[in-house]
Amino acid sequence: MGKNIAELPFLKNLGLMLTYRCPVACPHCIVEAGPARTEEFALDQALSLIAKAEKYRNHHIRGLAFTGGEPFLDRSKLEILANYGREHGFIISVVSNAFWASTKEKAFEILTSLPAVGAISFSTDRHHLKSIPFGHIKNAVWAAQELDLPFNVALCTDNEEDSEFTDLLAEVANFVPKDGIRVAFVFPLGRGRAMRGLRHKISPKPSKAACSMASSPVVFPDGSVIACIGPVLTLPKNHPLYLGNIFQEDLAVILDRAEENPVLHAIRAIGPWSLLEWGKDFDFSFNNTDNFIENCACDVCFKIFSHLPNLDKLKDLAIKPEFQERVAYARAYYLNETCMVKSLKMNRESSFMAFL
């Protein structure tokens, strides 16, 4: 069975999309954040959510990841939430574009004023750089290093061989260790829908990668809880990775249901490609799956879930006991997570007892 799992177990981290507001409106932004956006968590809503997250399964969730938009736009709210989260035993992380790091001194002062923040990710790429100079990232990284604050720098591209991207990557690598650099894809979604000339490499075969990001659901200002922060967040709320809404149901109910979601756990355990392959074993064939962005598991999810007839097939697949059993054993085998096997066995035993 999978040993030495080096990734975060399911639901150990909860993302809070604090705001859609951002000082810049990048053309590739999947959530279409910008200065004109107004949707955000009210302070009391966010505090209440953190309190509920703490209670969930007796503090099972250990990390709170703040994102946006730009969480640093309302620094006093960020400070209150980070302090509150820290006081309630969470490890706090934040994502930022470092617009506030105009000098080393300023960057240091601002990060020092947020001692509850335990890790930070700085986003930059050719689109961010049109509004936020590279020096800001350097200043922010310098300040994080001075404060021993764990950090990474996240870069976006549509093609890893693009010279503009490789030049930027090399520049970042001059002052950031290799394991502190993360690369993500630009998707033609959100504001990116209007982008022309994206140069993804296309493959007829889906990526064979499993998804670790689907272990950390994200709550949005409208209350939506989505299993990840990938392209599926742009879809209507009728796909298996839309987990529920905290303004309609209790967070615990939503997360408990997610624990039993076979589509979600197939994606985590072995990857969204398994839905295509295993679906065939149950006579399900999915459409819109001829071409994929190379090496991109997100695109496999997106292609499957964005085609309406596929969703009906997935619903039918997800209730098949044999499929549920396969996913439950896959979770146990690949991730050392046995709760689904236990739960299914318990359910079967109860049905058997009832039949007797």
Next chain:
Amino acid sequence: MNSMNQDEIRLKIPKLLLEEFQKNPRVIVKIHPTGLLPIDIAILKKADAIEKMLNDPDFRENFDLVAIPKKNISF
């Protein structure tokens, strides 16, 4: 680690499934969406280790813990 609880159980995976899983080693996603920084498993393990130590009655009986401010943190 079991995400529901940490009780160990012994599982017998059906042979056909086991063979299929063995044929398909798990590949971790290399490129994924940015915009979220989940806590680092290493940091979580350290935090858990400290919590376990602090909750250990033997440790509490035999040791005092001294906390020192981190570099550059002022009060």
